[in-house]
Amino acid sequence: MEIRSKNYSVIYDQTSHQITFDGSLRLNGSGEYALISELLNKVAQQEPQQIVLDLTQLNFLNSSGISILSRFVINVRKRQNIQMMIIGAKKNPWQSKSLKNLQRLMPSLQLELH
Amino acid sequence: MLTDSKSHLSRLFQLRQELSLAINRIIGYSDMIIAAIAENKHQDVTYLQELEQIRASGRELLTSVNIVLDPAILTGDWQSLQAMINNPQLKSQWEKTTQLVIARCQQLIPQVDQNFMLEIEQINRAANLLLQEISGLIEVVASEEFFEDIVLDIDTNPLLDNFSLADHQLAKASKGQMILVVDDSAMNREILAQQVQAEGYQAATAQDGKQAIEMIQTGAFDLILLDIIMPEIDGYQVLKWIRNSPWKHIPTIMISALEQIDSVVKCIEMGAEDYLTKPFNSILLKARLGACLEQKKWRDLESIYVQQLAQANQKISQFNNCLQVENTRLSSELEVNQKLQKMLLPKEKELQQIEALEIAGFSEAAAEIGGDYYDVVQHQGRIIIGIGDVSGHGLESGVLMLMVQTAIRTLIENNETDPKRLFEVLNRTIYKNVQRLNSDKNISLSLVDYYEGVLSISGQHEEILLSRQGKIERIDTVDLGFPLGLAESIADFVFETKIPLGKSDVAILYTDGITEAENSQGIHYGLEQLSAVVQQNWQQSAQDIRQAVIQDLRSHIGIEQVYDDITLVVLKRK
Incomplete structure (x- = not known):
């Protein structure tokens, strides 16, 4: 499963259950984020043992995108049996605060900031 | 009989x-x-x-x-x-x-x-x-x-x-313009046709009104010489028909043996271009033909231009309508937002009445609305300063900001002093409303509570700058709270930190509209530059520090567009 556009890509690897975000996400509201939230929901529904969210190459995520990720994290947490790991990078200014907030939503979440 | x-x-x-x-x-x-x-x-x-x-x-x-x-x-x-x-x-x-x-x-x-x-x-x-x-x-x-x-x-x-038209020797090279001579008298037709040809025009003749109408409908004529008195369909009727037909722009010169001003006036009123009386004066005929055809030429050109203009105008007015609708929408939305924000801002007079602190606030809405929030509330000797930013743009952000302001004020008036409880109720209120709005907005918010030389800070927002005798400290608020409206409950994430504020110490609160303001090279104003300006001006009054920061920020932005709301609050202990 993957979603690609000029400015960003979201790719899901089924064997490793890794979701890789790339580029810059500035979509307008939950309406434009529908495709991405659908992909995230499908991954959560499969209830794999572990989900890896790789955001190291996601330079920018707007507030609507942060909302989408927050809901995804809450969705995963509710299922209780999924391990979750988020990989970020300090070079992306938005991540230090926002990824920490995600971790707060799911205390078992592993956060790696490179 | x-x-x-x-x-x-x-x-x-x-x-x-x-x-x-x-x-x-x-x-x-x-x-x-x-x-x-x-x-x-x-x-x-x-x-x-x-x-x-x-x-x-x-x-x-x-x-x-x-x-x-x-x-x-x-x-x-x-x-x-x-x-x-x-x-x-x-x-x-x-x-x-x-x-x-x-x-x-x-x-x-x-x-x-x-x-x-x-x-x-x-x-x-x-x-x-x-x-x-x-x-x-x-x-x-x-x-x-x-x-x-x-x-x-x-x-x-x-x-x-x-009589035969072709015989006439006076016919000159045609000027290409075709003139229709309508007269029931063959003799008059002949005279006129010859004179017309002598002037270098082409002439055709019609012997009665019926024939004239048939011929006019071929669209071949540039001018009509029309006799008034004819059997059956007379000149008046033909003229009336012409004026109500697609050929109404063909100039018509009336010819008549009647010199009565009445008949001439009647014809001119009906739209005839000019008139000629019999006998035909060739010089007068020449002059009138020339004048009418020249007029027609310009009128034809004019009507082409008018048509082109009308088409262009139609397009412009369509664009204009679209623009107007869009402008009205944009400006009314902008106006509502700006009014909301302005109405809720603490008044300068209010701030001056505060005894312990100098407080100077600045808030300016961008062309696209963010939804910045700042407020100063005095309650039972405490001074509570709130600063926040509703994510995204537009009316929804403005409405959420209004909700936040009201909810905070309500909680403070209700003597809520515990930040965990305050933020929990505030978040639940906002969260439920955000759900109802089907919105994906969230709000970053810090509350700074000043009481007897101590600042109690809670809630997650930007870093707070502190100047202690010109030495700058930065207070991170990430661990003090959680964005409002994202999660059902945030009580577990809310903490409070207490910082002493000495005499002449300065605290700076701001929104990311300041730190992320871009210059022409796309470089952010940044926290370092803000710190530097505060460091240089800490000895000034809160108002002057505010002015120094805004001035420096504006010189950074230059002519670039301001994308986000700009909010700055300067606190200085007296």
């Missing part, structure tokens, strides 16, 4: 016109020759006097006919007309004058220039026809039936059918 005076009158018009036809022909042709001679002054012409006599005789006859058969005199008085026409003196005078014309023609034929031979012959024929008409005139008036015959006779007179 015609008995009523109206029909008599109508017939008299025709009678007068038929007599005038022959006379006009005499005047017209003599005029034409005289004009041609006048153009070639070097030629010594010996017969000019005879020609002028012919023309003078023609004019004399026309004047007399017009006086005797004046419609104004004739109206309803059939008896007086009969008496006048039966007057043998009148008849003999007309005959005598006409015979003089014929005699002059006989004199001219042997000596006249070959180029004018045709014209002299036409004058001769017209004069002979006129003589016949005059001799039959008494019977015409006496017997109405005979009158009818005469009319028919004139219309089918073989003499008049002999």
